[in-house]
Amino acid sequence: MEKQKIININDCVKVKLNKIGEDVLLEEYGKKATKYFLSKKDSNGFIDMQLWEFMNLFGGLMFHGNADLPFETNLIIKTNNDKDIEIQNAQMKEIRKIIMKKQAFNIEKIDRKELIQYIYQREIEINKILKDTILKLK
Numbered sequence: 001m002e003k004q005k006i007i008n009i010n011d012c013v014k015v016k017l018n019k020i021g022e023d024v025l026l027e028e029y030g031k032k033a034t035k036y037f038l039s040k041k042d043s044n045g046f047i048d049m050q051l052w053e054f055m056n057l058f059g060g061l062m063f064h065g066n067a068d069l070p071f072e073t074n075l076i077i078k079t080n081n082d083k084d085i086e087i088q089n090a091q092m093k094e095i096r097k098i099i100m101k102k103q104a105f106n107i108e109k110i111d112r113k114e115l116i117q118y119i120y121q122r123e124i125e126i127n128k129i130l131k132d133t134i135l136k137l138k
Contacts, residue, residue: 009050015076024057
């Protein structure tokens with residue numbers, strides 16, 4: 001079975017830019033590129049940025065056959081909390097159980113309202129955990 005991981009476009013990615021990537025960053029952000037990104041390289045040369053920002057900046061340079069990519073192709077995705085991922089995975093298992101139970105009894109129509117209500121309740125729980133985690137970090 002394939003492993004899946006839920007990420008959010010607001011999660012950070014660690015990316016190792018090359019000269020082309022640094023030029024794109026400097027062209028887009030000017031002096032702020034150095035202050036917020038380039039001066040904060042880790043010991044392996046990676047910088048942090050939000051996934052949506054990374055896609056926005058470099059998406060136009062991504063096409064089949066481009067030999068001059070602006071970064072190394074391996075990214076590190078930094079999620080907020082492994083505990084959150086465990087909760088999300090558990091949610092998906094519960095949703096699958098509801099669907100399988102309905103299908104096992106040959107019920108043709110899955111009660112979408114029940115499923116949506118379950119998902120909404122779990123979302124409230126996750127948001128509370130995230131708020132508590134953020135408060136602890138401050």
